[in-house]
Amino acid sequence: TVPVSYASLPRFPRDFVWGVSTSAAQIEGAVAEAGRGRSSWDVFAAQAGRIKDGSDARVATDHYHRYREDVALLRGLGVGAYRFSVAWPRVVPDGGGAVNAAGLDFYDRLVDELLAAGVAPVPTLFHWDTPQALEERGGWLVRETAEHFAAYADAVAARLGDRVERWITLNEPAELTLLGYGLGQHAPGRRLLFEALPAAHHQLLGHGLAVQALRARGAGGIGIANSHGPTWAASGDEADTSAAELYDLLLNRLFAEPLLLGRYPGEEWDLAGMLPGPVAEDLKIIAQPLDWYGINYYQPTSVGAPREAGGGAPAEFAGIEIPAELPFAPREIEGYPRTDFGWPVVPAALTELLVSFRERYGDRLPPVVITENGCSYEGIEDSERIAFLDGHLRALHAAMAAGVDVRGYFVWSLLDNFEWAEGYARRFGLVHVDYETLRRTPKASYHWLREVLREQARQDRG
Ligand code: GBH
Numbered sequence: 042t043v044p045v046s047y048a049s050l051p052r053f054p055r056d057f058v059w060g061v062s063t064s065a066a067q068i069e070g071a072v073a074e075a076g077r078g079r080s081s082w083d084v085f086a087a088q089a090g091r092i093k094d095g096s097d098a099r100v101a102t103d104h105y106h107r108y109r110e111d112v113a114l115l116r117g118l119g120v121g122a123y124r125f126s127v128a129w130p131r132v133v134p135d136g137g138g139a140v141n142a143a144g145l146d147f148y149d150r151l152v153d154e155l156l157a158a159g160v161a162p163v164p165t166l167f168h169w170d171t172p173q174a175l176e177e178r179g180g181w182l183v184r185e186t187a188e189h190f191a192a193y194a195d196a197v198a199a200r201l202g203d204r205v206e207r208w209i210t211l212n213e214p215a216e217l218t219l220l221g222y223g224l225g226q227h228a229p230g231r232r233l234l235f236e237a238l239p240a241a242h243h244q245l246l247g248h249g250l251a252v253q254a255l256r257a258r259g260a261g262g263i264g265i266a267n268s269h270g271p272t273w274a275a276s277g278d279e280a281d282t283s284a285a286e287l288y289d290l291l292l293n294r295l296f297a298e299p300l301l302l303g304r305y306p307g308e309e310w311d312l313a314g315m316l317p318g319p320v321a322e323d324l325k326i327i328a329q330p331l332d333w334y335g336i337n338y339y340q341p342t343s344v345g346a347p348r349e350a351g352g353g354a355p356a357e358f359a360g361i362e363i364p365a366e367l368p369f370a371p372r373e374i375e376g377y378p379r380t381d382f383g384w385p386v387v388p389a390a391l392t393e394l395l396v397s398f399r400e401r402y403g404d405r406l407p408p409v410v411i412t413e414n415g416c417s418y419e420g421i422e423d424s425e426r427i428a429f430l431d432g433h434l435r436a437l438h439a440a441m442a443a444g445v446d447v448r449g450y451f452v453w454s455l456l457d458n459f460e461w462a463e464g465y466a467r468r469f470g471l472v473h474v475d476y477e478t479l480r481r482t483p484k485a486s487y488h489w490l491r492e493v494l495r496e497q498a499r500q501d502r503g
Contacts, residue, residue, distance in 0.1 A: 058449030071105035078134025085228030136172030191250035275345030303328035
């Protein structure tokens with residue numbers, strides 16, 4: 042019962058990288074095993090009212106103990122690459138200081154298992170699970186966290202560098218800044234609004250220092266996974282277009298331009314002036330050449346003027362109270378299907394995003410990899426997920442046909458998992474997880490993607 046749309050997908054280049062993504066805090070469980078320290082998410086999830094279904098990630102999908110079964114699922118799917126994250130608190134339990142070799146052992150086993158299955162490991166060094174000891178000293182709001190991050194990156198490279206050919210430093214510093222430090226929806230649960238901006242700068246600095254540490258170990262294939270999406274103005278009115286421009290600056294330009302252009306964006310907004318430390322010097326560290334640029338794409342955002350400026354901006358959006366002090370407010374996007382998370386499904390916006398990046402940054406933009414794209418839907422017969430992936434692959438191909446150099450595509454996610462503040466209620470997996478038994482069941486979308494990959498390989502053979 043696999044829909045045949047796979048057969049009519051356009052053809053991707055022979056060396057295009059097909060993969061799936063996960064992250065440590067969302068799948069591993071085993072939070073007290075082999076000397077792992079506490080993470081900001083352990084502490085956050087234990088606080089009443091933080092996670093919608095009252096759950097936590099102490100067990101999650103138990104991937105830490107079931108990784109062999111999960112690698113077998115990857116092999117069965119036929120992907121060439123697997124993006125996972127290394128949990129910093131496993132490797133350096135206190136964030137800074139002694140390296141815990143037993144924590145690295147797990148990733149050592151995982152990497153060997155992947156290689157034996159013919160799947161290239163693509164580790165992300167940081168996917169939001171800050172060591173709690175560092176969080177208590179200010180987390181990413183303080184500079185020392187960036188320095189500790191580089192030391193940790195060095196320890197991981199020392200252990201895995203002989204077998205890893207592609208690295209990702211950070212996952213979505215924009216979302217950690219906004220949701221974790223700005224709005225308080227994610228760990229560490231701070232609601233600092235614009236005073237969260239130092240967390241953006243220190244993550245970018247940590248990225249740059251980690252790139253230096255990796256290169257010093259001879260590593261190549263280094264990228265980052267940034268969250269990006271087109272921002273649409275709610276109307277053509279000046280108040281709405283300028284609010285949308287600011288949102289675009291905060292979501293897209295603030296995280297792309299230091300990396301690609303070596304400067305912070307903003308003519309009207311003196312962002313660099315709002316950031317701590319020797320920003321001009323730091324930008325030189327941040328802007329080192331990347332081998333590729335990762336984009337996590339989910340949906341476009343419609344943005345307009347804030348509440349007090351009128352125009353019908355909502356007080357709440359996607360379950361998050363929108364502070365009246367913000368100079369912009371998101372709006373509902375009408376006229377598109379939605380995932381069960383309520384996110385609009387707009388494949389064409391992926392083409393728009395990639396073409397706009399190419400136009401904005403020209404040859405400063407390295408080859409792009411889509412490091413996450415996916416959707417939450419219930420059920421094992423997930424025809425909506427198939428339609429979502431089918432549409433986004435066509436949109437991706439259209440961007441490539443328009444001249445954007447895209448080298449790979451990773452689906453979020455291999456497994457249903459702990460979806461942060463939503464707990465287990467949102468299911469993003471190609472593989473269903475029964476949280477009572479932890480049994481894995483491939484969904485229709487898993488079988489469909491396997492056929493996509495087979496068909497592409499068939500065409501390669503001519
Ligand atoms: C990623 O973040 C994370 O890297 C990953 O860990 C996570 O599990 C996955 O995506 C799925 O959430 O309400 O329409 O405005 C995604 C960042 C930020 C994308 C919020 C969707 C809001 C959609 N997300 N955004 S909407």
